[in-house]
Amino acid sequence: MIATLPFIQETFDRFNALCFEGCLPPIPIVLTRAGSFLGKVEFKAKRGLFGLMTSKQDFRMKISTGFDLSEEDLEDVVLHEMIHYYILLNNIRDTSAHGRTFRNIMARINADYGRHITIRHKADDVQRIVRPGLPVKYNVCVTTFRDGRRFVTVAANTRVSALDRFFSRCRDIEDVRWYETSDPFFSRFPRARTPKVYGITQEELERHLTDSH
Numbered sequence: 001m002i003a004t005l006p007f008i009q010e011t012f013d014r015f016n017a018l019c020f021e022g023c024l025p026p027i028p029i030v031l032t033r034a035g036s037f038l039g040k041v042e043f044k045a046k047r048g049l050f051g052l053m054t055s056k057q058d059f060r061m062k063i064s065t066g067f068d069l070s071e072e073d074l075e076d077v078v079l080h081e082m083i084h085y086y087i088l089l090n091n092i093r094d095t096s097a098h099g100r101t102f103r104n105i106m107a108r109i110n111a112d113y114g115r116h117i118t119i120r121h122k123a124d125d126v127q128r129i130v131r132p133g134l135p136v137k138y139n140v141c142v143t144t145f146r147d148g149r150r151f152v153t154v155a156a157n158t159r160v161s162a163l164d165r166f167f168s169r170c171r172d173i174e175d176v177r178w179y180e181t182s183d184p185f186f187s188r189f190p191r192a193r194t195p196k197v198y199g200i201t202q203e204e205l206e207r208h209l210t211d212s213h
């Protein structure tokens with residue numbers, strides 16, 4: 001299913017009562033067509049003296065409508081964001097974005113309520129919907145270095161010519177080729193705005209660029 005406001009709202013309310021003792025204040029929910037994330041919690045940091053963060057405000061939860069998930073997976077996405085919200089609200093220090101605290105809460109909810117919340121919420125963990133009239137296109141640049149190693153760069157639309165100029169001038173690069181493809185494999189690479197290359201095997205290249213042009 002695709003996320004809808006009533007569904008996300010109802011999911012939030014239900015799990016707030018069930019898993020968080022109803023302690024999470026209501027949060028505005030915003031649907032977005034983002035393809036790079038499933039959900040995220042945003043807030044504004046209010047800074048005090050010396051630029052220290054004194055409080056967080058204007059929380060909102062963004063949920064992407066760009067993915068077709070099972071009802072249960074979508075609920076787990078909301079739960080994942082609710083854990084972030086809980087940690088942020090209570091100013092709990094964690095070892096990283098999905099650190100020890102996050103994992104402890106996640107493990108407790110998974111165990112107590114039979115959920116399957118994960119810390120993977122990257123685009124390539126799920127099926128991407130290709131909307132009619134809105135095909136996902138990747139500008140894939142394959143660079144072959146003089147030592148024979150191959151790399152890929154998935155370029156943002158506006159950066160294709162700049163990146164092409166850069167790579168073509170680079171002495172260590174022997175060959176630069178561009179492909180246009182909608183293979184979802186390439187969703188795992190960030191849309192590069194600056195010259196960054198990522199390792200790829202010959203086998204992966206052949207498998208995912210055969211239908212491209």
Ligand SMILES: [Zn+2]
Nearest residue numbers: 080084098121
């Ligand atoms: Zn997260």
